[in-house]
Amino acid sequence: MILAFSNLKGGVGKTTSAVNLAAALARSELGVLLVDLDPQGSASYSLGVPGGGDGPGLGDVLADGVPLAEVLWETQIPGLDVACGGADLARAQMSLARRKGPTARLREALAPLARRYDFVIVDCPPGLGLLSLVGLGAARAYVVPTTPQYLALEALDRFFTALETTEPDLRPRARLLGILLTMIDHRTHLTEEVCREVRRRHGGKVFRTEIPINVRLAQAPEYGRSIFDFASWAPGALAYSRLGAEMLRRARRQGLA
Ligand SMILES: Nc1ncnc2c1ncn2[C@@H]1O[C@H](COP(=O)(O)OP(=O)(O)OP(=O)(O)O)[C@@H](O)[C@H]1O
Numbered sequence: 001m002i003l004a005f006s007n008l009k010g011g012v013g014k015t016t017s018a019v020n021l022a023a024a025l026a027r028s029e030l031g032v033l034l035v036d037l038d039p040q041g042s043a044s045y046s047l048g049v050p051g052g053g054d055g056p057g058l059g060d061v062l063a064d065g066v067p068l069a070e071v072l073w074e075t076q077i078p079g080l081d082v083a084c085g086g087a088d089l090a091r092a093q094m095s096l097a098r099r100k101g102p103t104a105r106l107r108e109a110l111a112p113l114a115r116r117y118d119f120v121i122v123d124c125p126p127g128l129g130l131l132s133l134v135g136l137g138a139a140r141a142y143v144v145p146t147t148p149q150y151l152a153l154e155a156l157d158r159f160f161t162a163l164e165t166t167e168p169d170l171r172p173r174a175r176l177l178g179i180l181l182t183m184i185d186h187r188t189h190l191t192e193e194v195c196r197e198v199r200r201r202h203g204g205k206v207f208r209t210e211i212p213i214n215v216r217l218a219q220a221p222e223y224g225r226s227i228f229d230f231a232s233w234a235p236g237a238l239a240y241s242r243l244g245a246e247m248l249r250r251a252r253r254q255g256l257a
């Protein structure tokens with residue numbers, strides 16, 4: 001199953017969630033590939049994968065048809081590999097825009113690896129630019145992480161509208177698997193209000209699991225480790241492990257995994 005993490009808004013926990021969910025799935029003995037589609041390269045960095053260098057990258061896969069198998073990196077977590085692009089993705093984006101059927105590129109590149117992995121998790125950049133549409137275009141389903149702020153709530157609605165109004169050739173067919181509330185601190189009034197409003201507007205689409213604000217989640221990337229290898233006792237680890245279980249149940253119930 002190919003699952004993308006996307007939102008119009010930046011800094012809402014897309015990468016933190018993609019990385020730690022991928023790690024949670026790999027810990028359940030599933031084969032997982034994390035595709036870092038963000039030129040910022042944060043997902044690769046968070047797992048200690050340098051990327052870049054002289055060799056080919058994800059940009060060459062998307063723009064020039066280099067096999068995806070040539071840009072895979074093993075992580076320290078057994079069963080978890082990363083495909084990273086970094087800065088060359090920004091260049092690839094421009095050349096992709098001139099190609100026919102750009103949003104099918106990642107889907108096509110992943111096809112030969114279908115038997116190798118149980119899950120492919122795609123970390124999209126913020127916004128609905130071409131790279132995000134490439135990620136969503138490859139995915140069977142997507143998750144939208146969001147934070148407890150009114151601006152994030154507005155961005156969420158705009159994101160769904162933007163997807164619906166994307167021109168037909170580029171519009172992804174992926175299904176919304178769930179909205180994920182991240183960086184939650186129920187001691188604040190604002191968090192309570194916004195979480196209630198997100199659940200009122202989007203009901204059963206919102207994952208029951210919420211990710212608490214937890215400084216360990218923000219520290220782990222600097223050490224190139226998932227939360228499970230950095231602070232396995234931290235509330236963030238427990239939350240992402242619960243999310244993994246809920247996500248699997250949901251995907252299986254919907255016939256997606
Ligand atoms: N639950 C959390 N508790 C504390 N800090 C968090 C949590 N989740 C994410 N962060 C921190 O918040 C910042 C933004 O998170 P992250 O990079 O995951 O968001 P993003 O949506 O991928 O951002 P971008 O749009 O730039 O790709 C990062 O510094 C991250 O370490």
Ligand SMILES: [Mg+2]
Nearest residue numbers: 014015038042
């Ligand atoms: Mg990110």
